[in-house]
Amino acid sequence: MKLLPSCHDVQTDLTEYAEGTLPVSRRLGIRLHLWMCWVCAAFARGLEALPGIAKTALAPPPEAPGAATDALAQVQLALRKPPGT
Amino acid sequence: MTESPPTETELIQRAAEGDSDAFGALVTPHLSLFHNGIHRILGNTADTQDALQDALMSIHRDLPRFEGRSRFSSWGYKVCLNAALMVRRSRVRIHDMERSEFLTLGPFDDRGHHLESERLPEWQVEAQAHSLVEQQEMRECLTRALDELPDSHRIVFVLKDLEDWETDDIARHLQLSPGTVRQRLHRARVLLQARLRTHVLGGRP
Numbered sequence: 001m002k003l004l005p006s007c008h009d010v011q012t013d014l015t016e017y018a019e020g021t022l023p024v025s026r027r028l029g030i031r032l033h034l035w036m037c038w039v040c041a042a043f044a045r046g047l048e049a050l051p052g053i054a055k056t057a058l059a060p061p062p063e064a065p066g067a068a069t070d071a072l073a074q075v076q077l078a079l080r081k082p083p084g085t
Numbered sequence: 086m087t088e089s090p091p092t093e094t095e096l097i098q099r100a101a102e103g104d105s106d107a108f109g110a111l112v113t114p115h116l117s118l119f120h121n122g123i124h125r126i127l128g129n130t131a132d133t134q135d136a137l138q139d140a141l142m143s144i145h146r147d148l149p150r151f152e153g154r155s156r157f158s159s160w161g162y163k164v165c166l167n168a169a170l171m172v173r174r175s176r177v178r179i180h181d182m183e184r185s186e187f188l189t190l191g192p193f194d195d196r197g198h199h200l201e202s203e204r205l206p207e208w209q210v211e212a213q214a215h216s217l218v219e220q221q222e223m224r225e226c227l228t229r230a231l232d233e234l235p236d237s238h239r240i241v242f243v244l245k246d247l248e249d250w251e252t253d254d255i256a257r258h259l260q261l262s263p264g265t266v267r268q269r270l271h272r273a274r275v276l277l278q279a280r281l282r283t284h285v286l287g288g289r290p
Contacts, residue, residue, distance in 0.1 A: 008193045011275075014271065015268075015271035016267055019252060021264075043278075046281075047275075047278060050274055050277060053223070053227075054227055054231075054277070055246075057227045058121070058125065058224065060117040060120070060122075061121070064113070064117040064120055065117075065120060067130060067133065067137075068116045071138045072112060074138055075108075075142055076105040076109050079145060
């Protein structure tokens with residue numbers, strides 16, 4: 001086994017690394033690689049930043065879209081109907 | 086003297102007794118949240134509308150059992166996510182993404198190290214959109230990128246990175262191993278990062 005993982009190896013394992021599920025030797029190898037390789041370090045920071053950026057960008061708009069208000073109107077209509085009609 | 090608007094608790098009670106206007110008044114402030122949560126999971130307008138309708142019916146049906154231990158919006162949101170997951174389960178969509186190139190952002194040399202490393206900028210710093218136009222563009226870019234993800238990968242990304250579920254809970258819910266969840270999450274993140282980077286760099290691959 002290689003002492004220091006390659007960029008490809010590191011990028012493949014970054015989510016497992018972040019979740020703390022890798023064996024110690026693998027984790028230490030990746031940590032060392034990230035310390036030495038700015039490209040993989042930037043890639044790792046990008047993965048780390050992604051959920052926050054996505055949460056902000058994909059937050060619900062202030063107004064519900066027409067399809068949502070239509071769905072609510074249909075449900076309200078169904079609720080007004082007596083059962084069995 | 087004007088009459089004060091009914092409280093959420095009053096609306097819940099009236100809606101549970103069958104007042105459809107009270108139900109509308111109760112749900113409308115949260116409709117965008119509910120719709121957004123479902124759409125993130127299903128990524129399809131028609132399915133989203135169906136699931137939202139199912140969810141609203143479930144919310145109405147279960148209102149008498151709502152005990153107020155959480156906020157109505159949180160409780161309703163959970164019902165919506167469950168409805169989306171139910172619709173998702175009923176769909177048959179097969180995607181092939183078990184390919185290793187989706188795990189990384191290359192190119193690499195034959196030893197697995199980066200080629201042309203100057204082509205990989207620190208995009209995540211630039212990706213902080215400030216103006217309204219930038220925010221809208223970022224939203225459209227990410228929505229498109231999320232839509233392009235295979236269903237099996239989008240659901241994992243949404244539950245983990247947008248809804249903050251634990252990996253083990255996602256695995257249990259989707260009947261996958263935690264390792265598979267992490268692998269799909271990683272592929273989804275890499276693909277989204279690639280799309281976002283292209284967007285930030287103005288379309289350059």
